[in-house]
Structure formats: structure tokens, C-alpha cells
Amino acid sequence: KNEVEQSPQNLTAQEGEFITINCSYSVGISALHWLQQHPGGGIVSLFMLSSGKKKHGRLIATINIQEKHSSLHITASHPRDSAVYICAVRSGYNTDKLIFGTGTRLQVFP
Amino acid sequence: DTGVSQDPRHKITKRGQNVTFRCDPISEHNRLYWYRQTLGQGPEFLTYFQNEAQLEKSRLLSDRFSAERPKGSFSTLEIQRTEQGDSAMYLCASSLIGDTQYFGPGTRLTVL
Numbered sequence: 001k002n003e004v005e006q007s008p009q010n011l012t013a014q015e016g017e018f019i020t021i022n023c024s025y026s027v028g029i030s031a032l033h034w035l036q037q038h039p040g041g042g043i044v045s046l047f048m049l050s051s052g053k054k055k056h057g058r059l060i061a062t063i064n065i066q067e068k069h070s071s072l073h074i075t076a077s078h079p080r081d082s083a084v085y086i087c088a089v090r091s092g093y094n095t096d097k098l099i100f101g102t103g104t105r106l107q108v109f110p
Numbered sequence: 111d112t113g114v115s116q117d118p119r120h121k122i123t124k125r126g127q128n129v130t131f132r133c134d135p136i137s138e139h140n141r142l143y144w145y146r147q148t149l150g151q152g153p154e155f156l157t158y159f160q161n162e163a164q165l166e167k168s169r170l171l172s173d174r175f176s177a178e179r180p181k182g183s184f185s186t187l188e189i190q191r192t193e194q195g196d197s198a199m200y201l202c203a204s205s206l207i208g209d210t211q212y213f214g215p216g217t218r219l220t221v222l
Contacts, residue, residue, distance in 0.1 A: 100152030
């Protein structure tokens, strides 16, 4: 079993829909990252959080440390949101190394 | 600031050849990371540096792999005697300690 699990693996939506991507982890963490990867490989960091909730534009990330679970929400989805969304955790306080989930492929259709 | 850059972007080599990749981090970042990503998978950690010191290495990093960051700025990742299983995207990232990691565009390696 992977230390970081994401669901769903694939997601399709119509433009304007509310999107939720889930991430569960089995290790103790000091921080959790949500990343976006477009075709061709470029990875962009969306959020780094260790508690609570963060919002940036139409993106919202939440984390529940007790339940070892995080969600990434996209409101009013748009075709340009189509990408792979990856959850990654920093597994301790003495390391910056990240453990990644396998990603959720999102396609938003007009 | 031009972000993290990697060179080359693509490399095709024959099995058994040696290859070297370069990563130039964001200039003020003291941490530099190497990851490997195969098709359809999330990235896997290989190694990371704080300044010129290599702080941690994955067990994935066999003795054919070596990474250096000689002056605490750019880093190189060398793979000796490449194998077909080494075909992957090699990603570099940099950060300040404990902060967000910024990723480069990656080097795609194909071993024939």
C-alpha cells in the first residue's frame, strides 16, 4: 500500500462544476503539498499546508491532521484547469524530502 | 529570477552509455532536490542537498547514480551504464529550508 493515496485517479467534469480531489496518507507528516502538472511535465506548487485551510483564487485546500486526509477543491472549473493534480507529504521535521501520490488526472470539458 | 532550469530537456542514449544532467536552482535557494518520474506515476525522491552537502539519498539511487552540488549552486546527476529501466523524467526542484519547492521543467531520458 502506498504511503500517499489519491482518489479518484481520473476525473472528468463539465465547465463550471465543483471539483474535489482527495488525498489520504499513512505516515506522520510535517506538511502536505498540492501540486499541478501539465502535459509536458512542468510541476507547479499550488499549496503547502500543515493545518486548516488555504484558498487561492478558485482553489481551496483543506487538511485534517487527525484523520490524515486532505482535499483539494476547484470551484467553477474551467478547461484550463485540466491537468494532473498531485498530493505530496513531507514525512518528518528533519527532512524536506517529499513522498508523492500517483496523481489525479482531471479533464474539464467546455 | 528565471526559476529552476534543467539541461538538457531531452536525452536519448544507448544502453550502457553514461549521461549527465544539470540543474540550476533559484539563486537564493539553499536546498536542491532530484526526483524521478515514470509514465503515469507520481515523482519519486532520489536525493537532496543543503548547499553543497548531500543530506539524504533514496535506496532507489543505486551505485550507478551519483549527484553533486560542488559549490552549493548548480547540481549534476550522473547515471553510469544506463539501463532501459532508467528511462524516465528526471525532475529537479529547489527551495529555502522547509519552504515550498519550485520545480524545473525536467529532463526526459530515453534509453534505447
